[in-house]
Amino acid sequence: MTVLTIATQPIAGQKPGTSGLRKKTPVFMGPHYLQNFVQAIFDAIGGAQGKTFVLGGDGRYFNDSAAQIILRMAAANGAARVIVGQNAVLSTPAASHLIRLNKTDGGIIMSASHNPGGPNEDFGVKFNMPNGGPAPEAVTEAMFARTTEITEYRISDAPDIDLGRIGDTTLDGMAVTVVDSVTDYAALMETLFDFPAIRAMFTGGFTMRFDAMCAVTGPYATEILENRLGAAPGTVTHGTPLPDFGGMHPDPNPTWAHELMAEMMGPNAPDFGAASDGDGDRNMVVGRGVYVSPSDSLAVLAANAHLAPGYARGLAGVARSMPTSAAADRVADALGIGKYETPTGWKFFGNLLDAGRATLCGEESFGTGSDHVREKDGLWAVLLWLNILAARRQSVAAIMAEHFAKYGRNYYSRHDFEAIATDKADAMMAALRGSLATLPGQEVEGMTIAAADDFAYTDPIDGSVSQKQGVRILFADGSRIVMRLSGTGTEGATLRVYLERYSPGPDGLDHDPQEALAPVIRAAHSLARIAEFTGRTTPDVIT
Ligand code: G1P
């Protein structure tokens, strides 16, 4: 077999976004598209010669053939070994764990996360570093720069290898180890949580629904929840991963996980419900009759993590992305531990986790995780909730009510306006940015604006600076509006409007966040002139 050097030329638009490069599947399948980007990855990290990588993806359409291409390119670029999940499938947190467990030089993850999959939907590729976390901006910038000057890539002409068979094989001299996708991840979970206590809770009649949304977590959830923890067979629904996710939009939020929501709000609801996304790093948590917002979930997990064996020593600190509500900050203050506010995207948590400053991290976009890996981890969050429920022996509703009574409540919602023409969205954001200096002191909807800025972040570990990470409008009463454009979409622009209002409580569960936030929502529309610029008056998705 021979190594081929294929002449190519730069393809426009290969700039990684919030989480890797995401495009429509036919774009990724186009001539040289995947190959150019993979070669740019290898070039940007100083070559692949002699290195070991992890490879896996969320199983969406094109996952299998993309894996074969990446393996042939790794071999041709001189990689020593690639550890691949069976059938090239790995959840994102499982891939992160394998990178760390095997002390590899990083890994390539094929996923477009919660975006739909299929021949006409989305595909994505990202590189994770030896610490298991997404490549930082400096590295993704180097990859992008390389895509703009690339002239050739290297690929072996070896035939496809059988990724269904677990064990060792070789591809053009490169070692390939195919591993079970679930085993090492499940073993890690057993070290963190009190499996006997959770098992006893299930034996005692506790009921649960886990909606895997026809995505990657099905086999993980079935093995851990049903086989190891004794949840009733059938607890996991939509548990078979499908290349098109069965037509589902595998994004665990009340809009897209509506089947789960209907069951949890219905008359025969189980005690606990959860869902995960396409690649298994997101989670939504629901109690019987009570939805838990991701920002509140992070706060409750932070307040109770010590009940799980893996966190019994307590937390070093809690980090949240800037648009995430400040609920977790209140817990951090009460515990006397560090609190950090980072830009959107998991890559910004990596340094804090590596330095031991933060133990738990979370984003309002249904992402929660800890220092056990360097990605957010959907099933991990579900297991931590189960451990807390087993230890406290209370319902989710009771835990939430006690939490709000103690800390007050940060009413919170995110409104998404999708597929706006990019020029209109850019014009709106430019006008808003231009108005920031004039905002402080103004009164809107009976609230006084205390400050307004464009969030910039200086990483406390390496001093790197990230500018323009979202416009913040802060009110004197503690309410807050944040606006930014999505960095993961593949069609036009998506405007995200994050809304928050603090109530010191005591406050029950009976307030509808949309009602509590009504003046803040009106203020956001008038200050940014959303309708005037975009023609939109109502959001497409509310979480
Ligand atoms: C979105 C979320 C962000 C998350 C990212 C990857 O990015 O908002 O919190 O880290 O997906 O899952 P966005 O589209 O807003 O750039």
Ligand code: ZN
């Ligand atoms: Zn995801």
